[in-house]
Amino acid sequence: MTESAQVASRQAQKERTRHLILAAALDLSQTQGFAQISLRQVARHAGIVPTAFYRHFDSMDELGLALVEQSFSTLRHMIREAQRDPKVLDNIIDAAAQVLVETVKQSKAHFAFVARERVGGSEAVRRAIQHELDLFVSELAVVLARLPNIETWSSEDVQMVSRLFVRNMVSNAEEVVDMPDGRPDLEEKIKEGARRQMRLIVIGFRDWRS
């Protein structure tokens, strides 16, 4: 037992420092954008010396990719949790709007990171995020394909509407990210906007052809 505790201690300490670095980078990203921050800034913020950074990541780019992974893992986890909520079945649109705003609010930093670096980051980070979002579109397409009005659609059309949804999810997330804290009125406005946009799109489902 003492042995396993010791074994854990070294690894655990390393893991702890790794998380400090990730947290520091995420934190600094919120004000300046990840692409703008330096290795030394991250190290300083994490409370380590610059050289120690290399024990965990080969470069800032690798740290960025780790943040992409972390962000999407967080997102997937939250969506999985939300799907267990019985309210989702009652009114999928209101629930989606609610979940969107709540989820983004809870892990603003991760969403802000994704939203910014999706277009502003390094080539590698940008590609990684685009890949994850493409996965999302495909996953959502599977869900949409089972909806009553959509089951007869061509797969291209389903992909198209899935992209439309994910895009608007990203845009709405951007809005929540930019939202100043403690403004429930703005929050409600964004939520209502998201709800209406989704409803408008869904209405189109019924009469869609080709």
Added chain:
Amino acid sequence: MTESAQVASRQAQKERTRHLILAAALDLSQTQGFAQISLRQVARHAGIVPTAFYRHFDSMDELGLALVEQSFSTLRHMIREAQRDPKVLDNIIDAAAQVLVETVKQSKAHFAFVARERVGGSEAVRRAIQHELDLFVSELAVVLARLPNIETWSSEDVQMVSRLFVRNMVSNAEEVVDMPDGRPDLEEKIKEGARRQMRLIVIGFRDWRS
């Protein structure tokens, strides 16, 4: 005459250098993103010494704002031209998709700049772009409000659907920007996607309530 040519010469030379700086910044932005490039890089690319930069802009931020202005002026000009085209009246959606892709292709660099710095740039540049986009939403809302199915809608709803359109325009522009050159198949795919998305939204117009 000699005098006016001379008068023009000094001003004209300054104007020429200013444009060299703007072009250099726009060019460098395409590979690295404006927020990532340095004053010295811009000066080098423009063929001037770093100190000469200050004769034209107080800071990189001011240069960024000038680029925002230039980009949106280009965009507005192109939209105004497109509206003169009689085809627009026949089929507004197909025309819009066509114009979108053509316009973005023609001034890719400006769109790439706007798309990236909209979220990744400095506070000042970001706000300027957001402001211009908000103006766009309002302008489009005026146009939309005159459409048959929409004339009875509340102004909030019109703004909402206008935002939906502008968002998708931005997203589609991002796709065209990321598109490698000389791939007409991809171009057609994006255009077709944009068309379908717009049609889906428009179909929703008819049965929208509240």
Added chain:
DNA sequence: CCATTGAGTGAACGTGCGTACACTCAAATA
């Protein structure tokens, strides 16, 4: 024609950066 103006020059500065290298010293291992 001669004094003024001002766009562009070139050297110099202090700063923060990424990375190298040799190091410490506690935990892990045999």
Added chain:
DNA sequence: TATTTGAGTGTACGCACGTTCACTCAATGG
């Protein structure tokens, strides 16, 4: 218990950066 391992340290380096300052010299205008 004695040895090895490896996370974190501290110094030092060369480099690019933004900005300063005194400058040149052709276009400008009285």
